[in-house]
Amino acid sequence: MGLKSFVEVPDDSHFPLENLPYGIFRPKAPVGGDPSQAVAAPRPGVAIGDSVLDLSAISSAGLFDGPLLSNSQCFNQPSLNKFLAMGRPAWKEARATIQKLLSLIKQNEVEMVLPVVIGDYTDFFSSMYHAKNCGTIFRGPENPIPTNWFHLPIAYHGRASSVVVSGTDVIRPSGQGHPVSSSSPYFGPSKKLDFELEMAVIVGPGNELGRPINVNEAYEHIFGLVLMNDWSARDIQAWEYVPLGPFLGKSFSTTISPWIVTLEALEPFACDAPKQEPHPLSYLAEKKHMNYDIPLEVWIKPAEHEKAAIVTKSNFKHLYWTITQQLAHHTINGCNLKPGDLLGTGTISGPEKESLGCLLELTWNGQNELSLNGSPQKFLEDGDEVIFTGYCKVCY
């Protein structure tokens, strides 16, 4: 049985009262309104059903009356960073207050913007199935998974400036590709544009330079999760990535969902994470080794089609390295994390053919075709819309 509220939330909504994800929105300008009129300021909100709770209004009205939030300006801000810096006690107080409130605006009357100022963005590589498939495709079937992979959650620094909110158009990138090993590289628009199904952590308080976060305290530094599409140009990536890793093949756009789902909301869906063999070194050995059971889907809607076609059904629980291990590893050298930093999980592929998290794997680097409602397709085509969903539901 769900929580009860006089706010009506349809049964199949992704945003029931149990969820309460955070985002930044601004009211849309009225249609036919004065275009010279100032655009409304972006502000924090929480999604409920098809509405948004305006936290700046709630805060100005003095309705956040708990000890941590009553005198805080954290919701009169154009990003969530101040609120993130306050940590879990403030997040819990906000959640408890919000669950009692109801100052709602319809979601279709607002425009969502990027919820945080992202100082740094890191992308991990934590699905064993994805690592194995990519290794086989890029480096061959002998030892496809690098030796280090089972000892540490491998990651690379991504580009923070090009992270955009869901709904932002993605321009097909141009770059260098290399057709066969002896010929010269060519230049032009990418022919192998791909998505990567990921989720990403939004960092809370973080740490000072030189002070690592213990793996058993990492949870306190994770505010919540977003869906993330790490758009990838496979031809650019394959040519550029040795020896320094992904660069222009990724940095043209990375899309995140506008709503941050909190760990409090995900708590009922916690599940055991995969057993790790070899055992991780002690700084990665955590007392609670948990994932979340979050079914994930990817749909593609080609420009000329009426309907989107499903291409993947995966699940967050397939990750080998947990988000708490990722965060602890990231800081073990003293690297400082800041409120609003973004930590991608890496592509979330599962063990089945139907649960692969990118077209590189689904088409085996373009060797096979997918059928989208009957139309054959390999990589992304101009006008395609890529839709990610994640939705947890307890069955009563």
Next chain:
Amino acid sequence: MGLKSFVEVPDDSHFPLENLPYGIFRPKAPVGGDPSQAVAAPRPGVAIGDSVLDLSAISSAGLFDGPLLSNSQCFNQPSLNKFLAMGRPAWKEARATIQKLLSLIKQNEVEMVLPVVIGDYTDFFSSMYHAKNCGTIFRGPENPIPTNWFHLPIAYHGRASSVVVSGTDVIRPSGQGHPVSSSSPYFGPSKKLDFELEMAVIVGPGNELGRPINVNEAYEHIFGLVLMNDWSARDIQAWEYVPLGPFLGKSFSTTISPWIVTLEALEPFACDAPKQEPHPLSYLAEKKHMNYDIPLEVWIKPAEHEKAAIVTKSNFKHLYWTITQQLAHHTINGCNLKPGDLLGTGTISGPEKESLGCLLELTWNGQNELSLNGSPQKFLEDGDEVIFTGYCKVCY
């Protein structure tokens, strides 16, 4: 013959009136002063001899009377980002005004802080000598330079949060290393702590997502250069970097000089860049293919020594890929650069044994020893001070 000024600048100063590098400083608290007193606000300054010109004071006094700067608040800021966004016409106007002025504070009475808010930090790999030596050490003497290297300026995204200003202590990072191929990784403080001699571009106006910068216009987006030490833990790096590139082996600290030397000041030291064969693709083929003749030195002062010992004499002009090619390549996929972004050149090694830009090369991964005033040393030891200098001088 240098410019004349009634400000006395010693002949051997790195900061003559021709230079005028930019930085952010705040007056030091008086010794024995009230510790509860508010710390003075950071503000922009320009170095002249052993003094600092306080640009916020000059600006408040209305002395920036040119068309672009007279009504601007760009110098009443704790970072240079606003000024950087204004572009080269504003930078030239500021330089012309400053060359007439003289509101000076002694440099030893101020504390320098990070001059820009760095949104993203990228590190290139543009010295052929460094690429060849690293490739030989990490991957063997056969084809040490990857095929792609001569076709594009390879780079990786670095960590922006851990960029610090010169003088900041660096804490030796801990992490995983791997002694021999069949044994398990170990964990502990890095045994192969290294410096990397680099310079770095500070980005000016930059570009919108999806709108690449033409290589022949890249100059207009480069405000100036800093010295940069890309501290590197070679044992952590060697174990983690395949296949996604450098991560924790670099992200524990990156040091930049507090003063940004402008391209205007470097103009007299422009020189031809190395001829490129194979010819670069047209988007990298620039009309003016120039480097700067900037002699660079690295000195190490061990904790218990009286004097520092020189370990390297290199030169910025050894870079194969120019900073304008680097910047154009960075945006060719549509990636957006922002004011204050930092683009490292990569380690600047020259052709001679004495011009190698890091200890990895100088000691051939610890196989050989250096002599520091008679003391043998391989990698960095606790308490070592690493000093970079760069100083251009016209001989009249």
